[in-house]
Amino acid sequence: MIDTLPKVKNSEIFSAMADLEHEQLVFCHDEAIGLKAIIAVHNTVLGPAMGGTRMWNYQSEEEAVKDVLRLSRGMTFKNAIAGLNIGGGKAVIIGDAKKIKNEALMRRFGKFVHSLNGKYWTAEDVNMNARDMEYVNMETPYVTGIPESMGGSGDPSPVTAYGVYIGMKASAKKAWGSDSLEGKKVVVQGAGHVGTYLIEQLVKEGAKVFVSDIFEDKLAAVKEKFDVTIVDADNLYAMDMDIYAPCALGATLNDQTIPQLKCAIVAGAANNQLDEEITHAKMLKERGIIYAPDFLINSGGITNVYYEQQGNYNRQRVYEQTERIYEVCQEVLQYADDHHTTTHEAALQLALNRINDVGKVKLAY
Numbered sequence: 001m002i003d004t005l006p007k008v009k010n011s012e013i014f015s016a017m018a019d020l021e022h023e024q025l026v027f028c029h030d031e032a033i034g035l036k037a038i039i040a041v042h043n044t045v046l047g048p049a050m051g052g053t054r055m056w057n058y059q060s061e062e063e064a065v066k067d068v069l070r071l072s073r074g075m076t077f078k079n080a081i082a083g084l085n086i087g088g089g090k091a092v093i094i095g096d097a098k099k100i101k102n103e104a105l106m107r108r109f110g111k112f113v114h115s116l117n118g119k120y121w122t123a124e125d126v127n128m129n130a131r132d133m134e135y136v137n138m139e140t141p142y143v144t145g146i147p148e149s150m151g152g153s154g155d156p157s158p159v160t161a162y163g164v165y166i167g168m169k170a171s172a173k174k175a176w177g178s179d180s181l182e183g184k185k186v187v188v189q190g191a192g193h194v195g196t197y198l199i200e201q202l203v204k205e206g207a208k209v210f211v212s213d214i215f216e217d218k219l220a221a222v223k224e225k226f227d228v229t230i231v232d233a234d235n236l237y238a239m240d241m242d243i244y245a246p247c248a249l250g251a252t253l254n255d256q257t258i259p260q261l262k263c264a265i266v267a268g269a270a271n272n273q274l275d276e277e278i279t280h281a282k283m284l285k286e287r288g289i290i291y292a293p294d295f296l297i298n299s300g301g302i303t304n305v306y307y308e309q310q311g312n313y314n315r316q317r318v319y320e321q322t323e324r325i326y327e328v329c330q331e332v333l334q335y336a337d338d339h340h341t342t343t344h345e346a347a348l349q350l351a352l353n354r355i356n357d358v359g360k361v362k363l364a365y
């Protein structure tokens with residue numbers, strides 16, 4: 001016999017949702033299959049919530065709730081500033097992907113996504129791959145990022161890299177009056193999917209590219225294809241460089257690294273580059289470094305899956321929309337100057353303005 005009075009310790013979920021202004025949090029549970037997942041719908045003013053599913057072996061349920069709330073809110077701002085008609089959402093599955101991820105788990109999760117009737121659309125995130133999305137897709141159409149062979153948009157990395165390159169050029173225009181990257185020393189941290197495509201663009205434009213990665217094979221692969229210089233992964237922050245492009249992990253802009261940076265611009269693909277958003281955006285501004293907000297310039301990937309979600313996927317249209325990052329980035333940099341604020345805050349404000357303005361349009365007949 002079990003006690004019918006459930007033990008619910010964490011009674012502060014509604015206040016956390018209120019603080020971050022979330023619409024809905026969905027707890028998904030199937031004991032037999034071993035599924036514990038949380039779907040967070042942050043804001044649907046612009047359209048259905050969209051954001052990937054992350055699988056992670058969270059140490060506590062509280063940690064999982066915090067992560068999904070934080071990540072889904074981030075998607076609202078990213079989708080809004082990218083000019084897409086989708087809101088912000090995210091899902092997390094609790095558990096060790098290597099041990100418990102299988103077809104049944106992913107399909108059961110797909111059923112939960114389906115139960116939301118299109119209010120939330122999922123895609124890949126950490127520890128998820130295209131095969132997992134295929135399983136989700138067996139139970140629901142509300143999934144994007146499926147392979148090209150199944151009619152999806154395929155790997156978003158080339159589009160993401162293009163957006164980062166465009167954002168870098170807009171920042172260069174602000175820093176040096178010309179958006180040419182020819183001869184500029186650019187350090188690309190992370191020679192993964194996005195990093196490699198970015199390196200290709202930069203080399204083509206005549207930039208002097210320096211690359212770091214923690215895996216020798218990744219470095220060997222880029223070195224074989226492009227004229228680049230390999231640098232030590234641990235000692236790159238103090239290097240003599242014009243642009244630092246974080247394309248590996250988050251939180252590389254922090255108390256230790258920012259004082260070492262000698263570059264004029266930070267522009268890269270990694271999510272959540274600022275360890276503490278407000279503090280570290282301020283530190284960069286005080287050091288006179290132009291920070292191209294990560295969630296703006298890495299929005300090419302979400303733009304790619306957005307057009308897949310719309311059902312009329314067209315690669316040219318995706319690149320045209322991604323190209324708009326140039327003017328939005330310029331607007332953000334100008335807004336930050338005019339309002340004496342950081343570029344991070346400026347981008348958040350412009351995203352919020354779009355949500356508020358379009359929200360009013362939606363109320364009109």
Ligand SMILES: NC(=O)c1ccc[n+]([C@@H]2O[C@H](COP(=O)([O-])OP(=O)(O)OC[C@H]3O[C@@H](n4cnc5c(N)ncnc54)[C@H](O)[C@@H]3O)[C@@H](O)[C@H]2O)c1
Pocket residue numbers: 156157158160189190191192193194195212213214215218233247248249250269270271298299301302
């Ligand atoms: N793929 C996309 O379309 C996309 C879209 C938006 C944001 N992002 C973000 O961009 C970043 C890169 O994405 P990706 O798809 O290229 O990932 P990836 O895993 O293919 O590449 C990351 C690379 O960084 C390397 N790395 C890890 N730690 C490092 C370190 N300390 N120093 C140097 N290199 C290190 C890894 O070995 C790997 O080669 C991630 O933060 C991701 O969240 C990617």
